[in-house]
Amino acid sequence: MDSKPSDPATPAAVPAGAVAPVAVKILVAGGFGVGKTTLVGAVSEIRPLQTEELLTDQGVGVDDTEGVEQKTTTTVAMDFGRITIRDGLVLYLFGTPGQDRFWFMWDELSYGALGAVVLADTRRLADSFPAVDYFENRRLPFVVGVNCFDDGYDYTGDEIREALDLGGGTPVVLCDVRDRASGKDVLTALMRHVLAVHRKESRGVPAG
Numbered sequence: 001m002d003s004k005p006s007d008p009a010t011p012a013a014v015p016a017g018a019v020a021p022v023a024v025k026i027l028v029a030g031g032f033g034v035g036k037t038t039l040v041g042a043v044s045e046i047r048p049l050q051t052e053e054l055l056t057d058q059g060v061g062v063d064d065t066e067g068v069e070q071k072t073t074t075t076v077a078m079d080f081g082r083i084t085i086r087d088g089l090v091l092y093l094f095g096t097p098g099q100d101r102f103w104f105m106w107d108e109l110s111y112g113a114l115g116a117v118v119l120a121d122t123r124r125l126a127d128s129f130p131a132v133d134y135f136e137n138r139r140l141p142f143v144v145g146v147n148c149f150d151d152g153y154d155y156t157g158d159e160i161r162e163a164l165d166l167g168g169g170t171p172v173v174l175c176d177v178r179d180r181a182s183g184k185d186v187l188t189a190l191m192r193h194v195l196a197v198h199r200k201e202s203r204g205v206p207a208g
């Protein structure tokens with residue numbers, strides 16, 4: 001990574017009058033091959049940590065690669081990156097593995113997270129159901145980022161909302177995960193949503 005490890009004995013000095021940045025943990029989740037690793041890599045301001053391994057014959061019958069047969073690697077542990085959304089707000093991004101056999105890692109990875117991006121591929125929308133269910137059940141605020149593949153159908157946000165049976169407040173953002181600005185828009189939408197949910201909860205309004 002490009003960042004230097006900080007020495008816990010000598011914390012970085014914050015100039016007088018300045019506010020120390022707030023660091024927030026965010027998950028980037030979704031089914032196999034939807035673009036999680038690509039998103040973290042595209043937006044990260046440090047060299048992203050990636051744990052890609054080749055998909056081999058050993059995975060036949062175990063890993064579901066339907067619809068993304070041309071994919072040659074898969075994430076086997078996690079992705080990690082960092083982005084400063086604006087002065088004073090730093091997001092630490094943790095990308096989940098997409099294959100079902102790595103589901104057991106999601107609980108570990110989501111520990112302490114403030115929110116999540118669920119990426120969806122319009123050619124395989126049903127693959128996003130488990131991730132949507134996962135965050136709804138844990139009441140962790142999330143946005144759905146629809147990675148618009150060139151050969152995918154052009155759904156509207158409302159069609160995606162209906163297809164995924166999303167609660168009214170959950171934002172849907174169309175994006176291209178290969179594009180930094182587009183990925184940043186998804187993360188900005190997530191932070192707005194997280195703030196709105198926390199404000200509602202602090203007023204005693206149930207999040208919807």
Ligand SMILES: Nc1nc2c(ncn2[C@@H]2O[C@H](COP(=O)(O)OP(=O)(O)OP(=O)(O)O)[C@@H](O)[C@H]2O)c(=O)[nH]1
Binds near residue numbers: 031074148
């Ligand atoms: N937005 C977009 N991405 C595309 C398109 N065609 C291919 N991609 C690619 O889709 C791939 C997604 O791969 P990854 O980022 O590895 O997906 P992942 O969700 O991390 O995959 P796993 O970790 O294996 O679950 C990337 O290589 C993208 O560049 C397209 O038309 N539009």
Ligand SMILES: [Mg+2]
Binds near residue numbers: 036074096097
């Ligand atoms: Mg990946």
